[in-house]
Amino acid sequence: MAAVAVPTFATAATPNPPAWTTPTAPYHLVGPIWYVGTQGLAAYLVRTRDGAILLDATMAENVAAVTRNIRATGVPLHRVKLLLVSHAHFDHAGGDAAMVHATGAAVVAGAGDVAALESGIPPGETSYGVIRFPPVRVARAVRDGDRVTLGGTTLTAIATPGHTPGCTSWTMRVVDHGRPLRVIFPCSVSVAGNRLIGNRRYPTIVADLRTSIARLAREPADVVLPFHPEQADVRARAAEHRLIAPSLLPALMRTAGEDFERELTRQREEAR
Numbered sequence: 001m002a003a004v005a006v007p008t009f010a011t012a013a014t015p016n017p018p019a020w021t022t023p024t025a026p027y028h029l030v031g032p033i034w035y036v037g038t039q040g041l042a043a044y045l046v047r048t049r050d051g052a053i054l055l056d057a058t059m060a061e062n063v064a065a066v067t068r069n070i071r072a073t074g075v076p077l078h079r080v081k082l083l084l085v086s087h088a089h090f091d092h093a094g095g096d097a098a099m100v101h102a103t104g105a106a107v108v109a110g111a112g113d114v115a116a117l118e119s120g121i122p123p124g125e126t127s128y129g130v131i132r133f134p135p136v137r138v139a140r141a142v143r144d145g146d147r148v149t150l151g152g153t154t155l156t157a158i159a160t161p162g163h164t165p166g167c168t169s170w171t172m173r174v175v176d177h178g179r180p181l182r183v184i185f186p187c188s189v190s191v192a193g194n195r196l197i198g199n200r201r202y203p204t205i206v207a208d209l210r211t212s213i214a215r216l217a218r219e220p221a222d223v224v225l226p227f228h229p230e231q232a233d234v235r236a237r238a239a240e241h242r243l244i245a246p247s248l249l250p251a252l253m254r255t256a257g258e259d260f261e262r263e264l265t266r267q268r269e270e271a272r
């Protein structure tokens with residue numbers, strides 16, 4: 001379908017998983033980190049002495065549920081000072097504009113996704129067309145290694161481009177029950193309909209995805225909190241006190257690498 005034929009807020013050809021918009025009560029993870037997303041899309045709240053940091057607002061239609069969850073953790077909305085973005089797709093960033101309106105938070109995102117966030121047009125070329133989302137102003141663009149600090153708590157950006165050019169993973173150190181832990185919020189590394197061959201809007205996509213998967217596989221992570229929570233069984237692990245799992249991120253990246261190479265082969269054969 002030509003991009004011009006796509007309405008302003010087009011929906012995907014296949015319906016979204018119902019879990020993406022199913023509300024769920026917030027729950028504690030480790031240290032200052034709470035789960036405040038829906039069942040199927042993660043939003044993470046980091047509480048600090050000077051307010052809170054939110055990682056992803058999820059979809060536009062989820063903002064009421066996510067703000068309810070934030071308040072339920074004891075954080076008034078005006079205390080959410082920063083909104084950190086994983087990547088510029090409607091399921092993770094579609095709610096950013098409404099979240100900024102509700103909280104006044106400043107948006108921090110990977111430099112490679114700023115144009116997409118500020119236009120509401122996702123980057124790259126995909127097999128499912130263009131799914132627009134409400135645009136949002138980015139207060140600060142980050143690159144690999146940049147730090148974001150609030151109330152004595154620092155999150156560091158790990159540039160993991162590929163799924164989108166500005167796809168950003170975040171990492172922080174926490175102390176939980178006296179134990180120091182490194183937490184990683186990995187950005188998506190799935191192909192997920194991205195055109196790998198002849199992607200004129202994102203020519204380095206293949207090399208970027210490979211590099212990012214290898215990079216994340218090497219990152220030490222005691223706790224892995226992805227933005228599609230089922231990938232790490234976040235709810236079950238939290239309930240069963242199994243969040244500390246240092247071998248989880250390399251295992252996830254092994255599977256992601258295999259999925260990526262298989263999809264690359266498929267697209268190469270298709271393009272022949």
Ligand SMILES: [Zn+2]
Nearest residue numbers: 087089163188
């Ligand atoms: Zn995505």
